[in-house]
Amino acid sequence: MKNTPTDPVPLLQDLIRCKSVTPAEGGALTYLENLLSTHGFVCQRLIFREEGTPDVENMFARFGTGSPHLCFAGHTDVVPEGIAEGWTYPPFAADISNGYIYGRGATDMKGSVAAFAGAAIDFVRSAAKFKGSLSFLITGDEEGPAINGTVKVLEWMKANGHIPDHCIVGEPSCVDRLGDTIKIGRRGSLSFAVTVEGRQGHAAYPHKADNPIPKLARFIDRIATATLDEGNEHFDPSTLAVTSFDVGNPAGNVIPSRAAAKFNIRFSTEHGFESLKAWVADEVAAITAQLGGTWAISATEGADAFITEPGSFVGLVQDAVELETGVLPKLSTSGGTSDARFVKDYCPVLEFGPTNATIHQTDERIAIDELRDTQAVYARIIAHYFSAEL
Structure with missing residues (x-):
């Protein structure tokens, strides 16, 4: 009997309700750890500290031990809500209205985390004996100083034999509609x-x-x-x-x-x-x-500026996005910085996630249809990745 696809909506709602304003963990990593470990991922909680900076909790989770190894990198920390009274719905309530989920982090980037988690869970349930590894690098320090987060998790991953072959960072990369932009570098x-x-x-x-x-x-x-x-x-x-x-x-x-x-x-x-x-x-x-x-x-x-040159990996993701959305994504290097700047020192990396119109704003929100479509794109990327010779 075919498994029912995981619905990312309740996953995202649960994550939004974790008040993980940087650098607070807020229960978000605990929630993810419980979710992923239930489906066979081996999870490691990693706490890093440095004098003069706050302690930061992070998580690495991996399913499988072989190659190829695809990693999803993201963050569960969010920026402060600002003036809560200015929100139409409470910023950490994850209310649904008119087809949207409202809440701090809905698009930046708990939406991507929920969508990839749903896609990954469905893949390992349906292809438990696939050749390779699927992992998550989730930090609580992307919106903060970025000292005790992805940088140190990557160092730990290298020391423990977990460096992936390729990585997708789930930053909200799209501008006007889902699928219009993949970021393959940053200024x-x-x-x-x-x-x-x-x-x-x-x-x-x-x-x-x-x-x-x-x-x-x-x-x-x-x-x-x-x-x-x-x-x-x-x-x-x-x-x-x-x-x-x-x-x-x-x-x-x-x-x-x-x-x-x-x-x-x-x-x-x-x-x-x-x-x-x-x-x-x-x-x-x-x-x-x-x-x-x-x-x-x-x-x-x-x-520093970097670029992941278009090739088989970028092409695979670009094809998967177009097949699911009907849009051929532009390859972009625009915007500010992201944790991709750290990942690029270890493996090829690109960024793909939902539209970014409301990130860091009052009434941050994501359309339910877009959230589910983002999961479908990630699911296709995963399926193609483990069936392709990159």
């Missing part, structure tokens, strides 16, 4: 803080002061109008955004002694951290040669 992120020291003085006697503002303004104008690159086959041109310009001066008749600015560069694979640091240093040197000043530069590395 890099590098932030800078620049300070120029001068000499304070009276505005009526500017020749007796050393005003740092024109120096910094010239620098900011120079970098803000620069063309970093023209982009490439998979990436749009790199961008630079100035996020702060501050002199800390409330007085209108005083020339300040210091001016500071911050900016962020989102870059393609045309660049790396070191090349961009060198470019900024060269730009500072050019302004210093013109206008002088004492400059200080600091850089904070966010994530």
Whole structure:
């Protein structure tokens, strides 16, 4: 007798009702552990800590021991609900209305977790003797500092022989409808803080002061109008955004002694951290040669740019999405950062999940039909993966 497909709706409702605001576990990992272990997954709860950061609970679950090994990576932690009174339905009640499930994490990303869990359970029930392994890497630290989550779980997986051959991250990748976008890479992120020291003085006697503002303004104008690159086959041109310009001066008749600015560069694979640091240093040197000043530069590395080149794995997922949704997905590298930036150091990785219109918003929600269709896409990906030669 054929097994009845698992319905992801109650799974998602149960997960939403776990108030797992980062870094709190909130019962979400316990729920998943109980669910997956019931169906033969061997689950490991992993708690990591680092001085000055909160302890974080994570989970790794695996069915099977052989290859090929497909891993689903995701997170059960969510951002705070904001002003709860602004929600149409309580943010952790998982109410259903007009075909939608409302709640914090409905799309980012408990919906994907529920959908993949349902698909994985159905697969191992119907193909218990399949060749290979299916696993889950679930963190409670994606919306937080991302220090005690996926990074350290991957280190543990490597030390214990659990590195997968391929990985799908369940971030909500689609824009207008399910199936329109697969993310096969991400731009890099590098932030800078620049300070120029001068000499304070009276505005009526500017020749007796050393005003740092024109120096910094010239620098900011120079970098803000620069063309970093023209982009490439998979990436749009790199961008630079100035996020702060501050002199800390409330007085209108005083020339300040210091001016500071911050900016962020989102870059393609045309660049790396070191090349961009060198470019900024060269730009500072050019302004210093013109206008002088004492400059200080600091850089904070966010994530490096990466790409999973289209090939058999990307093609398999793309085909599965099109067969289930009728949409040929665009291969994209847009958006901010995700935990895929850590996974890419271990195996090929891509991101696919539902539409992202309401992520982090009041009244975050997912259509029930979309949730079930997401599970159907994941089910087809799993079935094709373990029947294909990648």
